[in-house]
Each structure stands twice: as structure tokens, then as C-alpha cells.
Amino acid sequence: MIKNYTLATNITRFFVYLILVILLLLTIIPVWLLIVNATRSTIEIQQGISMMPSVYTITNYKVLLSKGLDLPRGFLNSFSIAILTTIVTVYFSMLTAYGIVAYNFKGKKFLYSFILILVMIPMQLSIIGFYQYMVKIGLDDSYAALILPSIASATSVFFCKQYLESIMIQDLIDAGRIDGCSELGIFHQIMMPIAAPGAFTLGIFAFVGAWNNFFNAFILITSRDKYTLPMLVQTLRGDVYRHEYGAIYLGLAASVVPIIIIYFLFSRYIVNGISMGAVKE
Amino acid sequence: MVRSKINHNNTGYWFIAPFVIGFLVFGLYPVYNTIALSFTDTTLMKADSNFIAFKNFERLFADKTFLTAIKNTWTLWIMNFIPQIGIALLLSVWFTSNRLKIKGGGIWRMLFYLPNLLMPAAIAALFFSLFSFYGPVNQFLVRGGYIPEAVDFIRSPSVMRGLVVFIQWWMWFGQTTILIMAGMTSISLSLYEAAVMDGANTWKMFRYITAPLIKPVLVYVLVTSLVGGMQMFDIPMLLTDGRGSPANSILTNNILMYMKFRSSQGHIGAASSVGVVVFIMTSFVSLLIFYLLREKSDEKMAKGN
Numbered sequence: 300m301i302k303n304y305t306l307a308t309n310i311t312r313f314f315v316y317l318i319l320v321i322l323l324l325l326t327i328i329p330v331w332l333l334i335v336n337a338t339r340s341t342i343e344i345q346q347g348i349s350m351m352p353s354v355y356t357i358t359n360y361k362v363l364l365s366k367g368l369d370l371p372r373g374f375l376n377s378f379s380i381a382i383l384t385t386i387v388t389v390y391f392s393m394l395t396a397y398g399i400v401a402y403n404f405k406g407k408k409f410l411y412s413f414i415l416i417l418v419m420i421p422m423q424l425s426i427i428g429f430y431q432y433m434v435k436i437g438l439d440d441s442y443a444a445l446i447l448p449s450i451a452s453a454t455s456v457f458f459c460k461q462y463l464e465s466i467m468i469q470d471l472i473d474a475g476r477i478d479g480c481s482e483l484g485i486f487h488q489i490m491m492p493i494a495a496p497g498a499f500t501l502g503i504f505a506f507v508g509a510w511n512n513f514f515n516a517f518i519l520i521t522s523r524d525k526y527t528l529p530m531l532v533q534t535l536r537g538d539v540y541r542h543e544y545g546a547i548y549l550g551l552a553a554s555v556v557p558i559i560i561i562y563f564l565f566s567r568y569i570v571n572g573i574s575m576g577a578v579k580e
Numbered sequence: 581m582v583r584s585k586i587n588h589n590n591t592g593y594w595f596i597a598p599f600v601i602g603f604l605v606f607g608l609y610p611v612y613n614t615i616a617l618s619f620t621d622t623t624l625m626k627a628d629s630n631f632i633a634f635k636n637f638e639r640l641f642a643d644k645t646f647l648t649a650i651k652n653t654w655t656l657w658i659m660n661f662i663p664q665i666g667i668a669l670l671l672s673v674w675f676t677s678n679r680l681k682i683k684g685g686g687i688w689r690m691l692f693y694l695p696n697l698l699m700p701a702a703i704a705a706l707f708f709s710l711f712s713f714y715g716p717v718n719q720f721l722v723r724g725g726y727i728p729e730a731v732d733f734i735r736s737p738s739v740m741r742g743l744v745v746f747i748q749w750w751m752w753f754g755q756t757t758i759l760i761m762a763g764m765t766s767i768s769l770s771l772y773e774a775a776v777m778d779g780a781n782t783w784k785m786f787r788y789i790t791a792p793l794i795k796p797v798l799v800y801v802l803v804t805s806l807v808g809g810m811q812m813f814d815i816p817m818l819l820t821d822g823r824g825s826p827a828n829s830i831l832t833n834n835i836l837m838y839m840k841f842r843s844s845q846g847h848i849g850a851a852s853s854v855g856v857v858v859f860i861m862t863s864f865v866s867l868l869i870f871y872l873l874r875e876k877s878d879e880k881m882a883k884g885n
Binding site: 308311312315316318319322323325326327329330333336344345347348391392394395397399401402404410419420422423424425426427428429430431432447448450451456482483486507510511517518528529530532533535536544547548554555558559561562566570573574 | 690
């Protein structure tokens, strides 16, 4: 009886590992092919599939530049937008969440339920109106239109509120007041340092989200020199790059490799951050 | 312990003021503006515009392309959501099983989640390259002798639809697994111990303990995935020519909205009406899900015990 049970468990375990390995290959192979092909010449790519990197990264890069794809520029544009969006999102979401957690003002419950409803509003319902409005006030084709809306990011406030509630220490705030700190000073000098891990987790998500954002930039940005990486990636499908496979893969790899590096450095924060907000502890 | 005598509570308003102002300016007004535009014939090419009441909506519902877009978006979402939640449930049960003791749960999860963080625009372009006529998939199939000659996948509606479904699934099953696992690990072990004493098997424990207790997480996953799925854009847009080709097979709501927006006249009134209809549809279905899957009072009592 016991022996049968162990045997059955072992058979199940074998199949479980088999499926896990298949899923792993499905997950990794497309990404690996992308990175490897970025290092291979177009001829090599046409000759066949290989999982081993080659040495043509620089050549591919030169092809990209010669076709007028300003990769460094796109990289810098995307990076500036992502870093500024991250700062704005983290600072203002923490500020708002702290206001909700630390003070008992009138209308607080209403405001919080309102924020929960805002999380549900899709960008489809605002983007066209947003675009026309930005044209009117002359902010279309500007990064401000991409960055400033993060002042009011409902999902991030929700995340910060959950986080601040779990780490809030009222005595520290009172001590700060006795020491003569201003209310904003307490937030900056006492709360923010304690909340740093949560702010960091939120920051990673904000950065990745802004880095990958295609739709908003695609609607709002029109000048070629302001194109972000996903917009440049979209141009890679054009006829100019026909049959320049190595260069195409390099352009794609440049937009995903930074995120892969961030992920492997901070996966602990990211994986823990995903379930925050969805599951009440 | 002497507490400060001053009442600080109203200071809270200063802290939330930037959010409220930011929301009014960048959130509420654009929503209002979109809804207002949907009742007008505004284009980007002429200065004046007229109030035309429900004309945009009438035209939309008379338009076969719009109905195709709605149908496609639903199909693409449901086809990826079912395997996504299925695999996620299986993986979560396996990873949390005391009997199987799967090694390296954290590492598997971490790797399965990776595609979710990658730029969708780049992923779509990647799969376009992989499946192009001279691409690696054709090379592999032809050289391996699995097919006699290369197939033009990009022009096949069913292959492209399948590919969008696959990419969406590929990007999201890891995230769903992490969420469901978080729900499962928050269930008290004593419940399972009691069930084992009562002679329950694995299936019964899943059916009567795990499933009811992870319902809130499932509802969360379902609704967020629905809201996201109805906005599907980057993948189907960049997988083919940006117009939902071949044969409108992967034309989604948002691609249609974008096409109206970028049409030669820039029909932003008509584009807004697409956004409004999709929003109403999404909210209605979300509320229906919340209503159908709400916690019934007897379940709440069972939880309390």
C-alpha cells in the first residue's frame, strides 16, 4: 500500500517536472533566439537556427545606424521618460497614500473608494479626449503629456496604501512632531526611508511599464527625434530593413535586454510585489 | 505619553491635493472630453464640429468591421484566458503540494513570469520575424522534414489568431500563477490537515477548501485580465500590418479605434465612440462577474468558523 503510494507519487512527479521543463523551454527559447540572433549576421540567420551566440553584434549595429535608426537616441528618450515617470509615480503615490493612511480627514473613505473605481477605468475611455486636450494646450508631441498623468496613478496609490498600512508606526510620527518636524518633513525624513523597499518595488513596476508603453506614445508623439524604443521597434518592420535580419533582432534585443537585466537583479522585489494588493494578508 | 494637542487631520488634504488636481486635469477631464467628442463629428482636419447625438454610435453598430473587432477581441481574450487560468491553477496546486514536494518553486515561477515584463511591441515584432516566410520556424519545419515547403504563416488568419492567443498566454500565465499561488499559500494548513483526517482526497480538498478560498483572487485575475484583454493592442497591431490583417482576423477594438483616429480625416469623434462602447461593455461584464461570483452569506459564515 505504502509502496504503491510512493510509486504513484513518483510517476506524477515525473510528469510534473516534464511539463515544467516544456513550459520553461516555451518561455525561454523565443527570448534566447532573439538575443542570439542579435549577435549573428543576416547570412548566418538565413543559414539556420543556432542557440550559440556569434560575433556580429557591432556589424548589425552599424547596419541599423546606416538605415537611419537612431538606437542610442531612442534608448535615451525611453530611459528619460521611464526614469521621470518612475520618480513622479513613486513620489506622488506615496504622498497620496500617506495622506490617506496617516490622517483622518473628512471624505477620506469616499476618496479611497473613488480611487478603487478609478483603477477600473481603461485608457480607451480617455486617450482620444486626452490627445485632443493636449493639442489644445500645446502639449501634444511632448514628453510632459506622457509623464505628468502619473501624478494621479490610482493603481500605484492602491499599492502604496496597502504597503504603508503594513509598516505604519504612529509613535515615530508623534516623535517627529515632538522634535518639531513639519508634517511634510515627517513624510520625507521619517516615512520615506521606512517605506523605501515598497517604493523601490513600485518604482521597478513603474519603470518597466513606462519603458514598454507603446500605445500612448504612439498616439501622442509625432516628431521622429522624440520616438521612444517601442516606436522605433515598430518602424523595424518597414521595407527599409527587409532582409536585414541581424539588425532587426539587434533592435529588438536592445529594447528587452535592459529589462531582463533589471529582472534578474531584482526579481525578489518584483515577484513579491505582484501579489501585493491582490491578496489581503 | 504626551500627544500633540494640535489636530493634524486636516493636513491630510494637502497630501492628497496633488493627486486630486492631477486626476481632475489628466484623468477626469480627458474622460469627459472623450465622452463629449463621441457625440460630435469632430475631425482633426477641420476647425468646427457639430453635435450629432447618437449618429456615431448608430454608424458603429451598422458597421460590420466594428462587430468583427468586438468578436475578435472577445475570442482572442477567452482563448488565451482559459489555458492561462488552467495552467496557473495546475502549477499552483503542484508547487504548493506537500505530497509532490516540487523543487525550486521560486525559480520556476520567476522564469515563467519573465515574458510579462518584456516590451510587447518587441515581442510582437519578434514573433513576426520567427514566423515570417524565411524565418526560423519555417527553417526548422522544412529542414526537419515536418513540412514539404515553407508556409506563409503571416497570411493565414487561423495561424495569426492562434499566434496572438499564444503570445498573450505566454506573457500572462506566469503572473496568474504567482497571484493564485499567493492566494493558496494564505490558506491555513490546519484546514487541509483536518480534511486528511476526514479522509478527503486531493480533488476533494481542492474542490471544497482551495477553490472557495481562492475565489477572491480568481475574481481579481478574471476582471483585471478582462479589462486588459479588451484593450489588447500592441501584439495584434505589430504582429501584422497594423490593420488586423490577414482578413481582419486579429483586428481588435483598440486597433479599430486607432485606425479611425489615424484615418486621413482623423475622425476623433468616431474614434471616441469606439472607446465609449467598449468601456460600457467592459464595465457591464465586470459588474456581472462581481455579481455572479459575489460571496454568498452561507460561504461567509463557513469562513468565519
